[in-house]
Amino acid sequence: MADTGEGKKEEADYKRLHSFPLIRHTDMPEEMRVEAMELCVTACEKYATNNESAAKMIKEMMDKKFGSSWHVVIGEGFGFEITHEVKNLLYMFFGGSLAVCVWKCS
Amino acid sequence: MLSGIHPETVLAKGQSGPSGGKAAPPRAAKAVSKKRDEDVSTEAGEGADEHAAVKTLVKPPDQLELTEAKRAYKPVSYVDQMAIHFSLNGNMILKDSDEGRRQSIRLNAAAEKAPIETSAGTSEEAEIKDEESAGDTQAAGEEEAEEAGTAEVTEADEAEEPPPPKVKEQKLANQFNFIERATRTLNNPLRDRACQSEPTPCKDFSATANQWKIYDAYVEELQKMERSKEKEKPKAQIAKKEEEKKKGRKLTSLDLQKSSHRRKENLKMMREATLIQIKALTTNECGRKGHSLSCVKDDKFLFSVVTVEEVMLCGQPSVPSSSLKMKGSVKAVSDDITKISKAAKIMERMVNQNIFDDIAQDFKYFEDASDEYRDQQGTLLPLWKFQYEKTKRLAxxxxxxxxxxxxxxxxxxxxxxxxxxxxxxxxxxxxxxxxxxxxxxxxxxxxxxxxxxxxxxxxxxxxxxxxxxxxxxxxxxxxxxxxxxxxxxxxxxxxxxxxxxxxxxxxxxxxxxxxxxDLTVAFDPGSHSDIPITEAEKYELGCGTSFDFHKKIDYLFLVGTEEGKIYKCSKCYSSQFLDVFEAHHMAVDSVSWNPYHLKVFISCSSDWTVKIWDHTIKTPMFVFDLNSAVGDVAWSPYSSTVFAAVTTDGKAHVFDLSINKYEALCTQLVVAKKKNKITHIQFNPVYPVVIIGDERGHVISLKLSPNLRKMPKAKKGQEVKKGPEVEIPKLDKLLNLVREPESNGGK
Structure with a gap:
């Protein structure tokens, strides 16, 4: 019991501590990066349980803001190898367990 | 064409000769259109007659009518001004009229008979010419009927006959001047063109997102953040310390400087402004050392800069930089200030450069333009003034x-x-x-x-x-x-x-x-290494005040004395002198050899005179009376004939013997205060600048205007020579002018 309690507490701690967005890799210019990151955060928070909706929202918004053919992957575990247009890639973690990869390739 | 077929149309038209219900209506139509041309001429003749008849009826405008009843003229209210020269009835027949009905019946019958022919006729109008003759014969009989019709037209408009109903399927071309024309234009051939743009640059990227990878990334980031936080903490503490120290020092410096409130404020502002720069400097200088050390340095820096600023603010130095080094909170690491001193010095000079920018510009570029309009006169332009608080009372x-x-x-x-x-x-x-x-x-x-x-x-x-x-x-x-x-x-x-x-x-x-x-001249030769005085030679002379060594003959030197005599001495004879000049009536203030001419020297004295000598001749070559005790005289480094003298009444005099042998080119009041006297003058060896010192401890630098350093003009094709080869003859020439009358006078 105590263990699980502690485990929960730790988990809560972890969640609290790791709630911030953490950019792992990006080649976007500063302005775009900030905007994309904020968009990802909003989407992930809005659709906390539905990654598909979040991805859809991000994709649509990015298409609208930066021109078409954006691709978004959101998940807790995945591997990928993509070809993206230069200066249009953002790979970030969010909320301690989500990985978000946003890139443009038309 | 339909109407053309009908005989009644003749009444209205006159020309459009109907084919009169003939068996071949299309033919008739063609004939009509052709006949029209011919009829124009015939109708013209008829029209003239008609016109004459109508003309008699036409009344001139503004007619007056004599009314029988009133026996007076009365203007006719309405005059019919219209004269009909020609009228033409349309060839249309009202569909519902009897005529129309009749014609339509007939037409239908004709259409049933030869529908193909009619259609062919419409399309082949262009072939009219071929059938001219046929048309003419057909139309001949109809012309009589036409004439009757025209008469009817003039009488009344009752001639409107109902037009025959039209057959919708057939479109009528304008039968008067309809020509169908067609042409084909060239269609440009179509071509394909294509070009390819550069593909947008792409890159590949691959990664794997796992829970543990995400976790690791977050943990790493958190650790990084913690570390940077730790770094920031001591910095903040240092900043606090600095502020405290600043406060403390402000008080002490206040006590020391007894500065006014306003000055303090200024200082504070400037201090803060420069603090940033200085911090940058310190971090550069000793970036590798610990934080606590740099903190101490910051403090020191602050202090030195404050003093520098004070100097700039009040224009008067308050603490010499050397003593500054000893003061302040430097005790802890006293050698560290030297690292800063160079940077501080550069900064001080930069600030000075900005403050005295206009003077520096003058020094470098300003040439008094008004010199061109003055014949020989020149001016001295005051540049920087050097003063130091501790030397205010000293001369x-x-x-x-x-x-x-x-x-x-x-x-x-x-x-x-x-x-x-x-x-x-x-x-x-x-x-x-x-x-x-x-x-x-x-x-x-x-x-x-x-x-x-x-x-x-x-x-x-x-x-x-x-x-x-x-x-x-x-x-x-x-x-x-x-x-x-x-x-x-x-x-x-x-x-x-x-x-x-x-x-x-x-x-x-x-x-x-x-x-x-005590009447001696001593030579103290010594080796450089530790500068000991090894030997002293004494010369028994008068009460010496000034002396100068010969530029070339190094044993020869001159000594000016208090009683006004100038002694020419040699190092070879310590007990004797070579010659004595009875130069002045009062103390000789300065003697100086000419930098170019080996025989000439100049002397000045408190007896108001400046004299130029040839050391081989006992009498002076030139004597100038300056109306005040002469403090100092100096040859210019650039010309053998230019020298400057300063007098105790605060004036500087610049002479150029080659331009004026009697008067100074420039006599200028340099020191304003009455109680102040000028004591010394020196030419800069390179720049056209003199510095003048006075009794109040000020040193003033002045720029010579172009007239004061004018060189002899170059003749065309000749190069301007410089240096002693030119300068010596220049002075010699002048001296020769003076020598001859003297020798004649038997002096």
Whole structure:
């Protein structure tokens, strides 16, 4: 019991501590990066349980803001190898367990 | 065409001859259109008759009518002005009229008979010409009917007959002037063109997102953040400390400086402004050391800069930089301030450059344009003024330019007043920083004279009022002279560095020469290494005040004395002198050899005169009376005939003998105050600048206007020669002018 309690507490701690967005890799210019990151955060928070909706929202918004053919992957575990247009890639973690990869390739 | 077929249309039209219900209606139509052309001529004849008939009826406008009843003229209210010259009835027939009905019936019948022919006829109108003859014969009979029709037209408009109903399927072309034309234009051939743009640059990227990878990334980031937080903490503490110290120091500095409130505010502002820069400097200087150390340095920096700022703010230095080094909170790491000193110095100079920018511009570029309109006269343009708070009460007793650094000069301070002797000062200024001296040395006794070593520009020899001679080494940081003579040999008043002649053994041997008030001239040759006085030769002379060595003949020197005589001496004979000039009636203040001409020297005296001599002749070549005691005289370095003298009434005089042998080119009041006297003048060896020292401790630099340094104009095709080859003959020429009348006069 105590263990699980502690485990929960730790988990809560972890969640609290790791709630911030953490950019792992990006080649976007500063302005775009900030905007994309904020968009990802909003989407992930809005659709906390539905990654598909979040991805859809991000994709649509990015298409609208930066021109078409954006691709978004959101998940807790995945591997990928993509070809993206230069200066249009953002790979970030969010909320301690989500990985978000946003890139443009038309 | 339909209407054309009907005979009734003739009434309306006249020309459109109907084919009159003939068996071949299409034919008739063609004939009609052709006949129209022919009828125009015939109708013209008829029209003329008609017109004549109508004309009689037409009344002129504004008609008056004589009315029988009133027996007066009365204007006709309405006159029919319209004259119908030609009228033409349409060929349309009302569909519902009898005529129309009749015609339509007939037409239908005809259409049933030969529908193909009619259609063919419409399409083949272009072939009219071929069938002309046929048309004519058909139309001939109809013309009579036409004429009757025209008569009807003129009478009334009752001729409107109902037009035959139209057959919708057939479109009528304008039968009067319808021509169908068609042409084909060239269709440009279509071509394909394509080009490819560069593909947008793409890159591949691959990664794997796992829970553990995400976790690791977050943990790493958190650790990084913690570390940076730890770094920031001590910084904040340091900042706090600094502020506290600042406050404390502000109080002390206030006490020390007794500065006014306003000044304090200014200082504070400037301090804060420069603090940032200084921090940057410190971090650069000692970036590798610990934080606590740099914190201490920041404090020190602050202090030094504050003093620098004060200097700039009030224009008057308050604390010499050398003493600054000893003060403040530097005790902890006292050697660290030296690291900053260079940066601080650069900054000080930069600030000075900005403050005195206009003067610097003048110094470099301004040439008095009004000189062109003055014949010979010139002016002196005041540039920087050098003053230092501690030397306010002292007189400038000696000035000398550094032989190597053309912007550096030394100023000796003391007092000429026998009753008011006090401490002395030696300051070294540079023109790059007029607000604060580069070096400051203070001494117990007043300085009477000084000079730089010719080969070692970092050595300054100084003669004190108490008779001692000292040598200051600018390379050493101490404020004490590196050598000081004892007072045992009596009082000296003027020591001079002289460069050692080639006949002496050893390169680094130098000579200090000084005149004693007890009638001796002493040579003190010594080796450079530790500057000991090895030997002193004494010359029994009058009461010497000034002397100068010959530029070329290095044993020859002149000594001016208090009783007005000038002695020509040689180092070879210590007990005798070569010659005596009965030069002045009062003390000789200065003697100086001409830098170009080997025989000529100049002397000035308190008896208001400046005299130029040939040392082989006992009488003066030129005598100038300046109406006031002459404090100093100096040859210019650029011309053999130019010299400047200063008088005690505050004026500077610049002469050029080659331009005017009798009067100064420029006499200018340099020092404004009445109680102030000018004591010394020196030409800069390179720039057209003189520095003048006065009794109040100020040194003023002045720029010579173009007229004062005018060189003889070059004749066309000739190069302007420079240097001694030109300068010596120039002066010789002048001297010859003077010599001859003298020899004639038997003097």
């Amino acid at each position: 400038v007793t000696a000035i000398s330019w550094n032989p190597k650094y053309k912007d550096l000069f030394a100023v000796g301070y003391g007092s000429y007043d026998f009753m008011k002797q006090g401490q002395g000062m030696l300051l070294l200024y540079t023109m790059k920083n007029p607000s604060f001296p580069e070096y400051v040395f203070s001494s117990e006794s007043g300085i009477m004279c000084l000079d730089f070593h010719n080969d070692r520009p970092y050595l300054v020899a100084v003669g004190f009022y108490d008779g001692n001679v000292a040598i200051y080494n600018l390379k050493k940081a101490t404020s004490q002279p590196s050598y000081k003579s004892s007072a045992k040999s009596g009082k000296h008043t003027e020591p001079v560095w002289q460069r050692n002649g080639p006949h002496e053994k050893g390169e680094a041997v130098k000579v200090i020469t000084s005149i004693h008030l």
